Amino acid sequence: MTSDATLRPVSAAEVTRWDHEADVVIAGYGVAGAAAAVEAARAGADVLVLERTGSWGGAAAMAGGFIYLGGGTELQKACGFDDSVENMAAYLNAAMGPGADSDRIADYCVGSVAHFDWLVSAGVPFKAEFFGEPGWEPMGDQGLMYSGGENSYPFNTIAIPAPRGHVPQMSEKKQGEASAGYMLMKPLVDTATAAGAKAIYDVRLQGLVVESDGRVSGVTAKQYGADVTIRARRGVVLATGSFAYNDTMVAAYAPRIAGRPAASIEQHDGIGIRLAQALGADLAHMDATEVAIFADPQQLVRGILVNSRGQRYVAEDTYPGRIGQLTLYHQDNTAYLIIDGDAQDEAMASLSPQLMLRPPTWVCDTVAQLEAEMGLPEGSLQATVAAFNAGVERGEDPLLHKKQQWLRPIGSPVGAIDLRESTGGFTLGGLRTTLDGEVLHVSGEPIPGLFAAGRSAAGLAAWGYASGISLGDGSFYGRRAGRRAASGR
């Protein structure tokens, strides 16, 4: 938050001149802002995007680029996967909760195939190839991947698994180079520009201008240190991102992620949320966060994860973000990956970048020694490994249902990777909006002229997460907000 922002609404009567004017003013040029710009401009509105940094992109351009889509997209079909709206909704209702908004999920799933087509028509490239290895992202330029544990327990018992992580193709993907998120953002911004949207940069949002009847009619901002006013004839769309970098908000709303922001950008200081709150806007799911665990999935699937009591708590072959959430929130941010020598060797020989793979913190000949070395309760890890190995011998994992392909007995030497305090993430909560992106007042009525999308708004996730949800609902509801704002209703 800028130190000089009071956040208080600016009365329109106080504004003596408008430095800029447009029908639709969009704050933030990340994925939600770009999608809103495209649709508002295509609807015939004069669109101006205000971006705080020197360039478009936002957190999206630096992201892995997953867009969570399904229900039978062309890409899913081309890769040989069946999916349906019902299947997708069943998965999301289970995986985005507890407490997920089933109406929003239904709406998103119904529109998902068309949204994929829209992205393609906007020039976002997808390669029709499935990536099936464990990993956070495809290792190459493959376009489709499981990104939420759909094919793992418990979700594979709730809905028929289908991969829904749609990844824009980079022409020459090399490790450490520009992310697939860039390949999402570049075409969207080009499309917005071609449709007539304009943008100005280094513009830092300061206030919302409000008419005497409560309608939002513009914003105040700073550009290169000077005060500027921007009139919005039809509406203002807040697309300013999350509050992951606002320490006060994190302490009040999501204290467990405090001190561990990840996969976010420092501009995510909650300014859009704060300005709308000052108008009486309601919030939702402010405690929800994405949580990554800083461990390579090629190792995770080959070991067993235990908590401070030496107990297993999650199928190791599920979405690693789910492992992160369960570890941070349910296991006091304490996890250890138990992995034997052969499994560690196999992981080291996998596709994963060597620098992501971690050496064991402890290595012993026996589980009893390892348990003592790690300071776990006497007998706890021994019982866990014995039970796991006994199940493997029967060809099953009765406790957590890890898939058969990953079931190998844990042998000797046996190591453990210390994953205590090894999580980080970003916030998912924000403004409560209608399915048209209208910001809701605490009275339950929309605030006239004010819209929000992306991580400044609460989206699909109430607690859980899958990679691609933020770029997915950000672009989907960004479009809706742009269209609705352009309508001037």
Next chain:
Amino acid sequence: MTSDATLRPVSAAEVTRWDHEADVVIAGYGVAGAAAAVEAARAGADVLVLERTGSWGGAAAMAGGFIYLGGGTELQKACGFDDSVENMAAYLNAAMGPGADSDRIADYCVGSVAHFDWLVSAGVPFKAEFFGEPGWEPMGDQGLMYSGGENSYPFNTIAIPAPRGHVPQMSEKKQGEASAGYMLMKPLVDTATAAGAKAIYDVRLQGLVVESDGRVSGVTAKQYGADVTIRARRGVVLATGSFAYNDTMVAAYAPRIAGRPAASIEQHDGIGIRLAQALGADLAHMDATEVAIFADPQQLVRGILVNSRGQRYVAEDTYPGRIGQLTLYHQDNTAYLIIDGDAQDEAMASLSPQLMLRPPTWVCDTVAQLEAEMGLPEGSLQATVAAFNAGVERGEDPLLHKKQQWLRPIGSPVGAIDLRESTGGFTLGGLRTTLDGEVLHVSGEPIPGLFAAGRSAAGLAAWGYASGISLGDGSFYGRRAGRRAASGR
């Protein structure tokens, strides 16, 4: 929420007449409102309390009556317990988090002894007798009890244990009769009345009246269906309770407690929080809830609690509210109490009311049979019981450190009590306030003329809880809010 409340601020210019006037107007006559009324009246202010129901009392009058106090109160000393401010703060910082506000905790602990003396001087009676049995409340009229697991793991390793649950004495306590909370409220209301505070009933808060400079100067309300306006010359104190009965707020902020409100009253519909939000007030810890598990502590301490994987996860002799929180939030609301025949017989012969004690859902000769009967993963419960019994033989519980006095091997016949979906509770989050009870705007500045205390404000708890925290911080910060409002600053 009343259906006709728009929640929007009422401009003072629109108010054509004031039906009532006072220096300090307090909305809600529960514990926070009563404490505010006493202090504001004693500070010389003309005080008017608006109560929505037909009588004072609020949730407090129906509560168990615990007030969480310590640091060496006269009652603690009289019962032979040492305590210190540092000890109390160390416990609360651990038990009220993660994410508890250490500044507020320090402030509360420093003032705790004086607050006890103030309650006594206001006429609240405490009997200098300690109750040491497992239970939710004392079985008789004892005045002091452990109420937050202070003497159990892990808190007994973090701070020197001291009981801090201070319970007002009922002259003739009988089961099912008026609660100790009544014995807190009656003297407080009498004291407020004696100090000059007035109250009107059946007054339902509708709106906050705001001057052109942003100062809150009154409220609008309905009384017997008619609109009334009440001017507050110095300040308005919101003491309207939690949002446990506002389904929209619960869905957005604390979805896991949805459908299971307990130990709350229907008037707790979040109206005070909503009205302040409409002025741009900030919130905190909206996801935090108290959670009770519907099981008798006399049974809990004599069994072992396991989750859906047959694993233990909490010391069974800790505060049962902590067991509730860990069960609902970390174990998917699934728990089973494994208890053998002897232990069950002992519990049935305990002080607890027979109707609170539950028969086992399943009973078998062996743990293996029980495990199969319950549908737990093969070998899981057997390993857990074997490890527990092996520890007991060595005289320890290495996994969870249940106290020695409760360590008995689990024998045959062995039963299990089904505690799935057996939790309920109330919300703890609310308005963000200063230590003087001033309601904070999202800008970080107080909203002039607006104060809050009790469960309409975020208090000591960010996640954890101990019985007595709500009546404790409600009365403590109610007093502060009353004094500050009376000062007219």
